Every structure is written in structure tokens, then in C-alpha cells.
Amino acid sequence: MLQKLREKTSGWIATVILVLLAIPFAFFGVDQYMSQSVDDYVATIDAPPTWWEAAPSWWPVSILWQHEEIDGAAFRERYEQSRQEQQQRRGEGFDVRAFESIENKREILDALIDERVLRMTSNRAGVAISKAQIQETIAGIPAFQVDGKFDPQRYQLALATQVPARTPSQFENLVRESLQQSLLPTSIGESAFVTNGELDRLLKLLGETRDVGYVRLPQPTPDAGAISGAEIDAWYKTHVQQYRAPETVAIEYVEIDAATLPVPTADEAALRQRYEQEKARFVEPEQRLTAHILVRVAPDADAATQKAAEQKAAQLAIQARAAGADFAALARANSDDTGSKESGGDLGWVEKNGTMVKPFEDALFAMQTAGVSAPVKTDYGWHVIQLREIKTGQQSTFEQAREQLALDQAEADRERAFNDLTGKLVDLIYKNPTALTPAARQLNLPVQTLGPFARGAGTGIATNPALLRAAFSETLIQDGTVSDPIELAPNHSVLIRVTQHNPERAQPLSVVRDQVIAEIRVDRAGKALAATADAMLAQLRAGATLQQAAIGQQLVPTELPAVPRGAPMPDQAATEAYFSVPTPAAGKGSPGKVKLADGSIVVFVVHKVTPGNPAAASAQERALLQQQLARSTGIDDARAFVAAMRKQMRIEVAEDRL
Structure with missing residues (x-):
């Protein structure tokens, strides 16, 4: 049997079959046949x-x-x-x-x-x-x-x-x-x-102007005619999506605000201890009354230009150190700093706080006594610095700092009380996460209610985006659990529970009937005004002048020569319409109309187009x-x-x- 199997698998046909079977394994790998991937x-x-x-x-x-x-x-x-x-x-x-x-x-x-x-x-x-x-x-x-x-x-x-x-x-x-x-x-x-x-x-397009004449058909007054029940039904069915009541929720909440929490009167010993720990805060920094002369030179200037600026600064420093020299006069005559030149180079009292560039600041505070420095190089050029007076830093006494220390201590106490109270409330709620009142009652915190309100229609804390996200979240709505603390402001949080949820829903005609009738009347008036505008436009296209088309409506046209793009005449939308109609042929006009945001309609004629230069x-x-x-x-x-x-x-x- 084995001999027959060997004979059957040793021919050229068997070889071709084996090669064909090997191809998918070569490209895809045996593991593709042995396992499934996700x-x-x-x-x-x-x-x-x-x-x-x-x-x-x-x-x-x-x-x-x-x-x-x-x-x-x-x-x-x-x-x-x-x-x-x-x-x-x-x-x-x-x-x-x-x-x-x-x-x-x-x-x-x-x-x-x-x-x-x-x-x-x-x-x-x-x-x-x-x-x-x-x-x-x-x-x-x-x-x-x-x-x-x-x-x-x-x-x-x-x-x-x-x-x-x-x-x-x-x-x-x-x-x-x-x-x-x-x-x-x-x-x-x-x-x-x-x-x-x-x-x-x-x-040419940007600078183009157009000569325009227009009349404005005023905003229509609502129609006062009778409205049949069939019209009301038809309008409601056609616009039913407009009359859907938005999703709303009602909530109960507990608000914790550190600013309203009582704190004990500051303890004298605690304030003194705080003073010792924070003494560095109450040190008035050293200040130096300073003036300077700047010889400006670009950082990438060639070596000769840099050298010339340095030499000029060195010469000015020598002149400034001379007996009886007037530094302010030298600065007004030679400084390239436009901000301080007119005031004699005066920079006022300077602290070592990074206000000045580092090389300038280092040189100024390295000076031991009043005088004039050697030229100092910065990215702006060469500076000759005059130190006029030194005001040493002073340590404020406890009595001087006491008021600020008391304020800081009260703020820290309120923050600590806020964190403690919030932590206790959260711990109590974890024991019964579907109820807010029992936990609040144990801590003597009032439970307040708000709503129902829709997204974007709330008042008070319901205008806070983070609170709205939580109030309309599926978790709070479906599970009825109390939220985690929601931060309204630093050290001011609220915990809420959704007590009522109304999904978005269609309102029956009986509820919105008055609204439907009002909108039908507005629509009728708008269509009547549009028909009037279309009639005027037809007259203009038939060759009538704007004056002739306006007479029947008892309107007086307004002529606007050389209207530029973007000019609100009488409205931005109207100007855009003026520039949307084609250039008029010689001796003719290009009429058009546009409805404005307030419901009024402008009927216009472009008389002339002047390209920009x-x-x-x-x-x-x-x-x-x-x-x-x-x-x-x-x-x-x-x-x-x-x-x-x-x-x-x-x-x-x-x-x-x-």
C-alpha cells in the first residue's frame, strides 16, 4: 500500500498540485489557517x-x-x-x-x-x-x-x-x-x-463700486384674515418637527461654597507660626534707581560695526564718570533708547525680577555703590548704566504682616472646611447613592430643587456646562444616582440628583394651536410681501424705472452712487446682493431683490459698475x-x-x- 502511495505522489501532476497548495501558505502563513484574529x-x-x-x-x-x-x-x-x-x-x-x-x-x-x-x-x-x-x-x-x-x-x-x-x-x-x-x-x-x-x-474686483437705486418694502404686519381648521391641520402636519417639546430634567441639589462656611477667629500663635514659616513672602525686595544710555547695534552686525558701537559706549562711559558730568544730558544727546531718551535715560526703580534683560540686570546688581558701569553688551546693543541710589530690601514685622496673615489663614481654614465637608457628604452618599436628602440632613445642608429645564434654557447653576452635562447624562437619568461633586468655581461645588426626566417629544395640536395660527398669519403676510416684490421686479425687467415701479407702493427710491463692497447700505446682505447681479448693459440696469433678516425686502437696480484701479x-x-x-x-x-x-x-x- 505504501509503495502504491509513493508511486501516486511522485509524478509531475502531484508535484504541480503540491506547488499550487503551497502558494497560499507562502503568502498568508499557516497561522492564518490555524487561528482566528479579531x-x-x-x-x-x-x-x-x-x-x-x-x-x-x-x-x-x-x-x-x-x-x-x-x-x-x-x-x-x-x-x-x-x-x-x-x-x-x-x-x-x-x-x-x-x-x-x-x-x-x-x-x-x-x-x-x-x-x-x-x-x-x-x-x-x-x-x-x-x-x-x-x-x-x-x-x-x-x-x-x-x-x-x-x-x-x-x-x-x-x-x-x-x-x-x-x-x-x-x-x-x-x-x-x-x-x-x-x-x-x-x-x-x-x-x-x-x-x-x-x-x-x-x-479691480476688490476696488469695484456700483451705482445702486433701491426701495425697501417694510416688514409685513401679520395677516388678520380667517384661518380654517383644514389650514391649521395642514400647517401642523407639514411643520410638526417645529413643535416638538425639548428634553427637560428637574434636579435636587446640595451646594457647598467655601465662601459661606464659617471659620474660627485667627489664633495669634498660629499666625505667628505662619509668619515664621513664610517670612520670605514679607520681604520688600532690593530696588535700584537706574538710568542708562543705549548705543544700539544689531546682534548680526559685522565685527567693525560692533567694535565701533563698543568704542562709542566706552567713550560715553568715560564722559559720564568725569567730574561734574550731566548723565541725563549725555543720554538725551546720545541714547538710542526712544523710550527713555527724552527723560535722560531714567528707568526708575528696578528690581531683580527679570524685567530687564539678564546681562543688564546682572551688571546693575553687581555694582556695590552708586556710579557708572563699564559698557554692558545685550541683544539690543551696548549700555552705559548709571546707578543713582540703592534701596535695600526690608523685612516686614509680624505686626505689619498680620492683616494679610489673618486673611490667608481664614482662606486656608475655609478651604480645609470645604474639603472636609465635601468628603463627609460624598462618604455618606456612597452608602446610599440613590438618595441625596438623608446625607444632606445629617450634615445640616439644605437640599434645593430646580427645573424642569431644557438644555440652554436653565437659570442659576443650570447655566453651568459641567452641571448640564451631568444632568442630561444617561447615568444620572437612568440610574437615579447622585452625581460626583461638580465644580462651579474654585472651592464651590454642587452634587445633584435627577428627579424628573421628560424626553423630547411631539406636542399635540391642541397644545400648540395658538402658535400654529400665529405662524400661518406671519407666513401669509410674508408671501404677500414677496408677491409685491416679485411684481416690482417684473416691472423692472420689462423696462420700467425704479421710480415707476415704486409709485404703486407709495415708496421713494434711494440712490446710492459708488457703493463699495462690504458697505451696509442699508444692510450687509443688501450690499452682497448688489454685487451678485451681472454688470448692466449700456443704458440699462440690473434689477434684483433680497430679503433682510427683519423680514423686509429690498428691491434694487444696479445702474453702473466701476472697476477698481x-x-x-x-x-x-x-x-x-x-x-x-x-x-x-x-x-x-x-x-x-x-x-x-x-x-x-x-x-x-x-x-x-x-
Whole structure:
């Protein structure tokens, strides 16, 4: 039997079969057949092979296409970073519901996808970042600098205190990736330019004015005619979504405010002990009455210019030290510091607190007695410093500091009482988390009520965003539990419990009938006004003048010559409408209409269009506008490049994992 098996498996047909069976194992691995994996990606990006950019999408991606995945961990990390940034930027205005929407999550994911697409594009194009570029970029980051220069110790400390902490090599890899993926779009953006012809056309448009005549049909008064039941029913059914009652909650709460807590009178011994511990706070710093003469020279000036400035400063120092010399007169005649020149170089009383640049400050406080210093070099140039008087630092006595010490002690006592009271209340609530009153009663704290109120319609503490987030959270609504302390302000917190919840719901016609009738009347009046405006517009298009069209409405036209863009005449929306109609033919006008925010309608005719004059712009204005336009064009070009690269790749998003 074994001999027959050997004969059957030794022929060329058997060899071909074995080779065919080996192919999937070679590409996919035996482990793919032996185990099952759980996908964690939120998006996949597949790019065709570089040697066949037009490879069809059905080409075996897993074999020859470049494949990248954005896993859930990477998305969650970016999502939390974005949350923290928006919370810091918007403060109390941060809207959790809007941030957690699927639209915002997709926006964050799209940014991640763009970064991966750019990185893949750069790798495929052979873009490489040198070590020198990485070092130059890191050295230019202000967080790693001391006095404007890269500091290795500051660099190491900053990386160690990041969350998560990173080693220099890890951070260098991040910088390399960032530079690599930004190099192509940045280069494209910087390569954008605007020709003089394009600039002239823009200046003509920006400087364009239009001669306009208009009449304003006043805001309509509500219709007073009869309204049938059928009209009311039809309007309600068509606009039913407008009559939904918003979601509301009612709460009970306990408020703890340190400012209202009683504290004992300050103990004399405690105040004296506090004084001894904090004596350094009550020392008046040394001050020095100072004047100076500045010989300004740029830091990057050549050696000869630097030397000439130093020599001039040295000569001024000699003159200032001469018997009977008038330092103020020398400063007024020679100082390049426009801020102090007219006052004789006077800088007033100076403390050693970093107000002055470090070399200046060090030289000033190194002087032992009043006099004139040797020239001192700073980034501004050479300084000749005059020390006129020294006021030594003085230690305040306990009696002088007592009032401040008592205030500080009272504040500390209130904070301690606030923390103790809050901690006790939380401990009691943990024993019975679905009730607030029993815990509050044990601590003699009043339980207050508020509501029902909707989001954005509350009063008092219900205007606090953090409280609103908690009050409308599923946890408090469904479980009926007491919230954690919610900070309203430093040392001012509140604990709440939702006592009533009304979900968003449709209101029956019987409840909103009066509102429906009022809106029908407003709609009727608006349609009547619009019909009047349309009739006037038809007359204008038929060849009537604005004066003729306005007579029937007992209106007098207003003529506005040379209306520029952006001028509110009579309203910003009206001006935008003036510039939206085509240029009128010779001897004719371009009519139009626009509805304003208050319900009134402007009917107008553009009589004449006058282009702007490019020659009226100065060379500086042209250069600035050209630079701004080139920057805007470059940004658009970079975005278009990213969009084009995305189209060349196959991107799939697993929205159910966001």
C-alpha cells in the first residue's frame, strides 16, 4: 500500500498540485489557517504597487498592494488629545454632545487618514529626512530653549514629563515622521505664486463700486384674515418637527461654597507660626534707581560695526564718570533708547525680577555703590548704566504682616472646611447613592430643587456646562444616582440628583394651536410681501424705472452712487446682493431683490459698475496682497494634493468602531 502511495505522489501532476497548495501558505502563513484574529482597525488604507499605479481595485491587495491600518488605540489617543485641546480652548463653552457626535469623530479620523496617506506617499516617492533637519527642527522648538537657545537639560526634562513620557530617540522618530509627511504639501504650498495680471484682476474686483437705486418694502404686519381648521391641520402636519417639546430634567441639589462656611477667629500663635514659616513672602525686595544710555547695534552686525558701537559706549562711559558730568544730558544727546531718551535715560526703580534683560540686570546688581558701569553688551546693543541710589530690601514685622496673615489663614481654614465637608457628604452618599436628602440632613445642608429645564434654557447653576452635562447624562437619568461633586468655581461645588426626566417629544395640536395660527398669519403676510416684490421686479425687467415701479407702493427710491463692497447700505446682505447681479448693459440696469433678516425686502437696480484701479494700490499694498493670495492659493493646492492622493488609494472606514 505504501509503495502504491509513493508511486501516486511522485509524478509531475502531484508535484504541480503540491506547488499550487503551497502558494497560499507562502503568502498568508499557516497561522492564518490555524487561528482566528479579531480586527481592531477603524480604517484601512491600501495603495497600488508603485510599478503599476493604475492597478485595478480587485487586484490581490494582501499580496502586492501597500497596506496600512489605523487601529483603535491610535484613534482613541488622537480623540482624547482633541478633547483636551477643545476643553482648554473653549472652557465652559465646551459641548460634550457635539464633540462626541459621529460627525466630529469622522473629522478626527479623516485627519489621521490624511496623515497616513501623506506618509505613504512620501515613502513611495523616496522622501528622506536627514539627521541635521531633525536636529534643527528640535532646536527651534521654544519649549526646549533657555534664553532663546536650545538647552539639552530642558529637552530631556520636557520629554520625561510628557504624557506618555518619550525618549529622545522616540521623539526624533516622531519629528522625522512629521517632517516626512508634511514635506510634500508644504513644498507645494510654498511654490504657489500670483502673477501681476491675477493681482490686477483681484484689485479691480476688490476696488469695484456700483451705482445702486433701491426701495425697501417694510416688514409685513401679520395677516388678520380667517384661518380654517383644514389650514391649521395642514400647517401642523407639514411643520410638526417645529413643535416638538425639548428634553427637560428637574434636579435636587446640595451646594457647598467655601465662601459661606464659617471659620474660627485667627489664633495669634498660629499666625505667628505662619509668619515664621513664610517670612520670605514679607520681604520688600532690593530696588535700584537706574538710568542708562543705549548705543544700539544689531546682534548680526559685522565685527567693525560692533567694535565701533563698543568704542562709542566706552567713550560715553568715560564722559559720564568725569567730574561734574550731566548723565541725563549725555543720554538725551546720545541714547538710542526712544523710550527713555527724552527723560535722560531714567528707568526708575528696578528690581531683580527679570524685567530687564539678564546681562543688564546682572551688571546693575553687581555694582556695590552708586556710579557708572563699564559698557554692558545685550541683544539690543551696548549700555552705559548709571546707578543713582540703592534701596535695600526690608523685612516686614509680624505686626505689619498680620492683616494679610489673618486673611490667608481664614482662606486656608475655609478651604480645609470645604474639603472636609465635601468628603463627609460624598462618604455618606456612597452608602446610599440613590438618595441625596438623608446625607444632606445629617450634615445640616439644605437640599434645593430646580427645573424642569431644557438644555440652554436653565437659570442659576443650570447655566453651568459641567452641571448640564451631568444632568442630561444617561447615568444620572437612568440610574437615579447622585452625581460626583461638580465644580462651579474654585472651592464651590454642587452634587445633584435627577428627579424628573421628560424626553423630547411631539406636542399635540391642541397644545400648540395658538402658535400654529400665529405662524400661518406671519407666513401669509410674508408671501404677500414677496408677491409685491416679485411684481416690482417684473416691472423692472420689462423696462420700467425704479421710480415707476415704486409709485404703486407709495415708496421713494434711494440712490446710492459708488457703493463699495462690504458697505451696509442699508444692510450687509443688501450690499452682497448688489454685487451678485451681472454688470448692466449700456443704458440699462440690473434689477434684483433680497430679503433682510427683519423680514423686509429690498428691491434694487444696479445702474453702473466701476472697476477698481490697480494703479491706486501702493507697492507695499500690492506686495502684501500678493503674498496673502499666494498663501491662500498654496493652502488650496496642498489640500487638493492630499485629496488627489486619497483618490489613488483605497480607504475603508469601520464607523461602527468609532
